[in-house]
Amino acid sequence: MRLFDLTGRVAIVTGGNGGIGLGMAEGLAAAGATVVLAGRNAAKGAAAVTQIVRAGGKAEFANVDVMDEKSCRALIDGAARTHGRLDVLVNNAGVNIRKAPDQLSAAEWRTVIDTNLTSAFVCSHAAYPHMKKNGSGKIINIGSMMSIFAAGFAPAYAASKGGIVQFGRACATAWAKDNIQVNAVLPGWIDTDLTKNARREVAGLHERVLGRTPAARWGQPSDFAGIAVFLASAASDFVTGTAIPVDGGFSVQG
Numbered sequence: 001m002r003l004f005d006l007t008g009r010v011a012i013v014t015g016g017n018g019g020i021g022l023g024m025a026e027g028l029a030a031a032g033a034t035v036v037l038a039g040r041n042a043a044k045g046a047a048a049v050t051q052i053v054r055a056g057g058k059a060e061f062a063n064v065d066v067m068d069e070k071s072c073r074a075l076i077d078g079a080a081r082t083h084g085r086l087d088v089l090v091n092n093a094g095v096n097i098r099k100a101p102d103q104l105s106a107a108e109w110r111t112v113i114d115t116n117l118t119s120a121f122v123c124s125h126a127a128y129p130h131m132k133k134n135g136s137g138k139i140i141n142i143g144s145m146m147s148i149f150a151a152g153f154a155p156a157y158a159a160s161k162g163g164i165v166q167f168g169r170a171c172a173t174a175w176a177k178d179n180i181q182v183n184a185v186l187p188g189w190i191d192t193d194l195t196k197n198a199r200r201e202v203a204g205l206h207e208r209v210l211g212r213t214p215a216a217r218w219g220q221p222s223d224f225a226g227i228a229v230f231l232a233s234a235a236s237d238f239v240t241g242t243a244i245p246v247d248g249g250f251s252v253q254g
């Protein structure tokens, strides 16, 4: 369907070399976009590129540390220069350090905030002139259930995920005049490397998630292909500033 067609579009997905980012990248590539997967782990990046190319899509890996401003700017400007345009930016790279607020060091706080939130600012800031020149653009920020709720073991993570939604709303408001839409996706509990660690570190988490999620399962990265295509395509041209849960009903369960 043309409304969802991304042929000729160029998309960058930070953390696109695995997990939810790869699930989104696969959706974008299947809809026709050329996708730049940005991350630190080149072996994961090569495997992800192969997976997308084998399925008939176009993808490449860019070695990037989103904690480093120069690295982010080189990613965005490099992709726009190589491909002649930048249409979609997915700010997905993220980490968590699970400790109570009184146990977390300032350095650990900065690691989480810089990775999850400051990188979204730097990448969006770098992407804006390219999208403005294009006359259109789509920015998709990855929040969390912790954009809505909180947990005692995730103070910096919850702050970063609340912040990314509000940062996105500010961008949505500022850049609507440039035909740039900025939205957030709020994943529920998804089976990825990130949550494999959480299941190890937080006793009883697996069962609590199953019990609380109306869909009665953990999400999979492939559950994010559809929302990525929707928010990257013309289908969402009048949708901006939203935060859409993709959570099997977790956030509406009383």
Ligand code: NDP
Binding pocket: 014, 015, 016, 017, 018, 019, 020, 021, 038, 039, 040, 041, 042, 044, 064, 065, 066, 067, 092, 093, 094, 095, 115, 116, 142, 143, 144, 145, 186, 187, 188, 189, 190, 191, 192, 193, 194, 195
């Ligand atoms: P993964 O650990 O599988 O993916 C995280 C990705 O972020 C990796 O590909 C990693 O790449 C990348 N990344 C982390 N730090 C950096 C860095 N400094 N520079 C570049 N890339 C970096 O976890 P998920 O797929 O689960 O997480 C993706 C996003 O979804 C995160 O923002 C997370 O907070 C969010 N989320 C996840 C949920 C879940 O249940 N899984 C729930 C709610 C939100 P590399 O390995 O190369 O470092």
